[in-house]
Amino acid sequence: MARRNKIYEGKAKIIYEGPEAGTIVQYFKDDATAFNAQKKDVIEGKGVLNNRLCEYFMVGLNQIGVPTHFIKRLNMREQLCKSCEIVPLEVIVRNYAAGTMSKRLGLEEGTQLPRPIVEYCYKDDSLGDPLVSEEHIAAFGWASQQDMDDILSLALRVNDFLSGVMYGVGIKLIDFKIEIGRVYDGDYQRLIVADEISPDSCRLWDMETGQKLDKDVFRRDLGNLADAYTEVATRLGVMPKTSTPITKPTLIN
Numbered sequence: 001m002a003r004r005n006k007i008y009e010g011k012a013k014i015i016y017e018g019p020e021a022g023t024i025v026q027y028f029k030d031d032a033t034a035f036n037a038q039k040k041d042v043i044e045g046k047g048v049l050n051n052r053l054c055e056y057f058m059v060g061l062n063q064i065g066v067p068t069h070f071i072k073r074l075n076m077r078e079q080l081c082k083s084c085e086i087v088p089l090e091v092i093v094r095n096y097a098a099g100t101m102s103k104r105l106g107l108e109e110g111t112q113l114p115r116p117i118v119e120y121c122y123k124d125d126s127l128g129d130p131l132v133s134e135e136h137i138a139a140f141g142w143a144s145q146q147d148m149d150d151i152l153s154l155a156l157r158v159n160d161f162l163s164g165v166m167y168g169v170g171i172k173l174i175d176f177k178i179e180i181g182r183v184y185d186g187d188y189q190r191l192i193v194a195d196e197i198s199p200d201s202c203r204l205w206d207m208e209t210g211q212k213l214d215k216d217v218f219r220r221d222l223g224n225l226a227d228a229y230t231e232v233a234t235r236l237g238v239m240p241k242t243s244t245p246i247t248k249p250t251l252i253n
């Protein structure tokens with residue numbers, strides 16, 4: 001079999017050249033990293049869970065008309081996506097204060113924000129992905145004003161969709177991060193949601209207990225990360241609730 005061409009290996013995924021021009025394959029690894037890779041571990045099964053969860057969110061977004069790079073899931077760990085030029089920004093949407101925002105502004109984690117707040121960080125690991133303003137983005141030419149309007153509207157639509165989906169299974173969407181890619185249709189460019197949406201890139205709290213069901217479990221040593229992601233997948237119906245086979249149907253009167 002011909003060897004695939006690896007384009008990039010990141011902390012959580014490997015990107016391979018896809019089978020057709022304009023496509024890539026994303027392979028989800030089991031590696032977990034935090035604090036700019038200062039903390040590292042291998043969490044068995046994380047890649048499989050993230051691949052399935054990411055598929056679930058991306059398919060849903062495509063169905064409601066939010067364009068994403070996702071084409072189809074190929075197997076347990078891989079998905080076929082449109083290749084794009086990644087805008088060098090991490091786009092963060094926050095509904096409740098947590099993490100760096102809590103630290104920066106002295107807000108208690110879990111404080112509801114007056115409205116969703118969108119933040120931008122410049123994607124550069126060696127600088128620790130610093131927070132930047134739209135002034136920086138325009139001045140350094142990372143995205144145009146038109147791009148920024150489109151990015152804001154994509155980010156807010158993803159937020160409404162994800163908040164609703166999570167609300168339906170008793171989970172509060174505290175915040176999340178997405179990446180945006182450019183694709184070209186002839187002379188025109190379009191912006192689409194790229195990279196991944198998974199519990200690695202969201203903060204998810206159980207609505208009743210406040211239990212964390214996202215990567216903070218790993219960052220803060222709060223328990224088993226795969227168990228937390230399995231809980232999210234099970235609630236969303238992405239993973240079966242039980243591995244015990246059902247032998248015969250049960251009639252309910």
Ligand SMILES: Nc1ncnc2c1ncn2[C@@H]1O[C@H](COP(=O)(O)OP(=O)(O)OP(=O)(O)O)[C@@H](O)[C@H]1O
Nearest residue numbers: 010011012013015069081082083084086125194195
């Ligand atoms: N459709 C796409 N086309 C091209 N590149 C993509 C696409 N989707 C995601 N990427 C890029 O592929 C890489 C995925 O790997 P991973 O998430 O492991 O990277 P990372 O370690 O987080 O590093 P980075 O700082 O580059 O995001 C990222 O660099 C991401 O920007």
Ligand SMILES: [Mg+2]
Nearest residue numbers: 010011012195
């Ligand atoms: Mg990444």
